[in-house]
Amino acid sequence: MEKPVKNNFARWIEGRVPPGLDWRTERSWVVWGLILGTLWSAIVFWSRLDNARDRLYDWVGGQRVLVESRTIDPFPELLDQAMAGFLLGMALTIPLACYHYAYHYLGSRSIYLMRRLPDRWDLWRRCLTVPVLLAVLCLVAIELLTILHFLMFLLLTPSPCLPAEPWRQLLYALGGGRV
C-alpha cells in the first residue's frame, strides 16, 4: 500500500505532537476556538461601541441630535471582556500541555521510550509546541482584533466626539490596558 503524500506542514507538525496523536483534531479545536473567540470579541465590542455611540446623541423634538461636547467612552473601556475568549484559549494551553505529557502514560508507558531517546528535547517539543503555538495565535489574534476594533472605533465615532489623542488609547490597549 502506498503511503499518502504529506505536505510540509503535516510533516512538520507530526514531529511536534505526541506520536500517534491526531494533530488534525487539535487543529480543529484551535480553529474553532479562534473563530468563537473572534465572534465573541466582535459581539462584545460592537455592542459596547453601539451603546457608547448612542450616548453621544440626544433626542430633540423627535430627532436624534449629536451632542458635540460629549466624548465617547475610552477605547480600552469598550474593549473590556472582548478578548475573554482568547484569554481562555491562552489559559487552556496549560492543561493541553499536561494532556500531551500524560498521553505518554495512557494505554502504555511510551514515556519509557521518550525518555531514552538520544534527542533529549523531543519529548518537550512534542508536548509544548502546540500549546505554545496556540498561545502565540491567541496573542496575535488579540492584537490584530484590537487594531481592527480601533479602526471601527475611529470610523464609526463622529470626529468631534473622539478623544484628544485616540492613538495613545490604541497603544495602551495593545499593551494590555483595558480602562
Add this chain to the structure above:
Amino acid sequence: MIEINNLSKSYGKKAALMDVSLTVPQGEILGLFGENGAGKTTLLKCVLGYLKHQGTVTLDGAPITRQNIHRLSFATCEHSFFPALSPAGHRDFYQMHFPRWREKRFQGLMDFFELPMDRPAGKLSTGQKNQLEVILALCQGADYILMDEPFAGNDIFNREDFYKVLLGILEPTETVILSTHLLEEVEHFIGRAVLLRQGHIVGDVTTGELEDSGRSLMDYVKETYHYRSDRVRKALSELTGEEEDG
C-alpha cells in the same frame, strides 16, 4: 560492558535494591530472576536512568547519558510503544531517532509473527502487543537489549517461537538482559543466571557451570533461595487442622 557498582534504590523507607554490583559483558544472554518485589524491574529501570539511585552504572566505562543511550533498548510488559501508532509508524519514529535501526530484521520479524503493519498498536491482541514491543527493542540497533517480563500474556508456543527466533537472529555483539519468572523456559536460551532476592544478588551462575555440576537452573534457584519443599504440605496441614505424620 555494563558495569553496575554498589547500586542502591529505595522507595520511601523501603529498600528495593541494596548495594548491587554486576558486570554484564557484551554478547552475553543473562537471565535475571527473583520473586515478585525482588528488585528486577527496579534494577533495569535504574540502568536505563528512569529512577534516581545511589551507586554507578556505566557502559564501556562511561556513564549512561543521551550520548550513549541509543546502545540500550528496552522491552517491558508495561509496553513502551505508542498505542495510537501503527507498527509502520513506529518504524518511522525509530528510524528517525535511532540511525542503527535494523529494517531487514524488523520486516522479517513482522512477517514471521504475522503482525499487521497498519493497525494501531493499542488495537493488537495482548500477545501481539508483546511481540511488537520485543520486535521494536530488537530492531532499534542497540547493543544491550533489556527485557522485563516481555512475554507476560503470550502462550507457550508463542514464547517458544520467540526464544528460537531470538537465538537465531542475535549477533555475537548483542547482549540480552532478560528479567522473567519463566525459569525452565529460558534455561536453554540464557548463558548466565543472576538471582535477586529482597534487593540483593544472591546467585550468579553460568549455564555452563550448572551443566558441569549436573544441576538444572530450577535446582540452583531452589538451593539458593533455600526453598522448603515441605512448606506447602505444612501450610495445608495447619489450614485443614490435620495432624502431621511426623
